[in-house]
Amino acid sequence: MTDRRLEPDDHLVETTLERQQLVRGSFLDVRRDTVRLPGGETATREYIVHPGAVVVVALLDDARLVMERQYRHPLGRVMLEFPAGKIDPGEPSGRCAVRELAEETGYQAAEWAFAATMHNAIAYSTEGIEIWFARGLEAGERQLDRGEFIDVCAMEEAELDRLAAQGELTDAKTLVALMWLQKWRSGAWPLDWRPVGDVLAGR
Incomplete structure (x- = not known):
């Protein structure tokens, strides 16, 4: 097995020949591309164009984490998650993180830190989720969107870790953000x- 991380990737790249829009909804844009494979054959690729999102790891002064429980229709169940939301057109991601935390939980944070961008569904979506951390929290009033129903709770990292180990915490962005939290607290990242x-000024 050869380590190709430092070699050109031309032998893996697909070339788009034709693009077709299948669905254009209020939220999702579904497309089908015809591509030429590296070997010369053609294939189709169906995928979702997504505007991007943020997830926020909000740290309370007692080290507990601000969490949400929300019903997710595609799965037909209530999920435990870190606060998160879609980036609006033209909105800087940091401003989105500040806005989403305040709207969904009521918390305002004095300090923020950007961690990384994760791509949670690379086979069928362009979505990138930015992981943000927030601390110095001050409670306030929530401003939920119409039709949005969310329970907010505070949980310890150890409890989230236990739920993840038992397969009960399954949301991808929350699992990755939890890993980032653990790496940061250990001094590794x-x-x-x-x-x-x-952050609001984009600096």
Whole structure:
């Protein structure tokens, strides 16, 4: 087995020949592309164009984490998740993180840190979810969207870790964000904390 991480990827790249829009909804854009494979054959690729989203790991002063429980229709069940939301057109991701945390939980955070971008469904979606951390929380009033029903709770990291190990915590963005939290707290993966004003200003 050869380590190809430092070699060109031309032998893997597919070339788009034709693009067709299958569905254009209020949220999702579903497309089908005809592509030429590296070997010369053609194939189709169906995928979702997504505007991107954020997930927020919000740390209370007692080290507990702000969590949400929300019914997710595609799965037909209530899911445990970190606060998250879709980025609006033209909206900077940091501003989206501040907005979503306040709207869904009521919390305002004094400090923020960007961790990474995760791609949670690379086979069929362009969606990238930015992982943000927030601390110095101050409680306030929620501003949920119409038709949005969310329970907010505070949980310890150890409890989330136990639920993940038992297969009860299954949301991908929450699992990846939990890993980032554990890496940061262990000192392995640093975070660059900034005042909320800098985040809102895009600095």
